[in-house]
Amino acid sequence: MSDTYIDPITADYVQSAGDLARDPADGLANAVYLRVMTPLGSWWADTSLGSRLHELQREKDVPRVQRLAVQFVQQCLQPLVDDGRALAVDVQAEHAPGRLNLLVTITDAGQAERTFDFFIKVG
Numbered sequence: 150m151s152d153t154y155i156d157p158i159t160a161d162y163v164q165s166a167g168d169l170a171r172d173p174a175d176g177l178a179n180a181v182y183l184r185v186m187t188p189l190g191s192w193w194a195d196t197s198l199g200s201r202l203h204e205l206q207r208e209k210d211v212p213r214v215q216r217l218a219v220q221f222v223q224q225c226l227q228p229l230v231d232d233g234r235a236l237a238v239d240v241q242a243e244h245a246p247g248r249l250n251l252l253v254t255i256t257d258a259g260q261a262e263r264t265f266d267f268f269i270k271v272g
Contacts, residue, residue: 155182177234177257181265184225185253200225202269205249210272215242218249218269226253233258247272 153162160182187199201221208214222240229235237256242249251267 155179160186177229177255177263178265180229180234181226181253181255181263184229185222185251185265185267189225197228202267206270208271210244210247214271215244215249218242218251222251222253222267226255229255236260 153164155162155178184198185200185202188203189199189201190196192198201224202218205214205218205221208217219240219242223238226235226238226240230238235255235257239254239256241252241254243252244250245268248268248270251269253265253267255263255265257263
């Protein structure tokens, strides 16, 4: 039986090639996507899950917003480090007109690095 998870690139549901318990990278990708893209406090089962990135969508396109975006992503992914699913989280922000590209690099428990790309509209 294959599991369904959210592809962090397309944001679509996809069938996992194997059981998530045997392929923890798929589970980690799903956890990262949900924590970054879900507005903080909006999920009924766990109000601590999510990020504050949605607050920045109407902000002006200034350097302060870039620093806040990095901080918000680091905060929302810290529980993955705290529970041992990830060893480290690195977030870099790249400015583009009207948007911020966020490059998130996660070092998982097996020392493998996974990179995820998110963007948010600003300005």
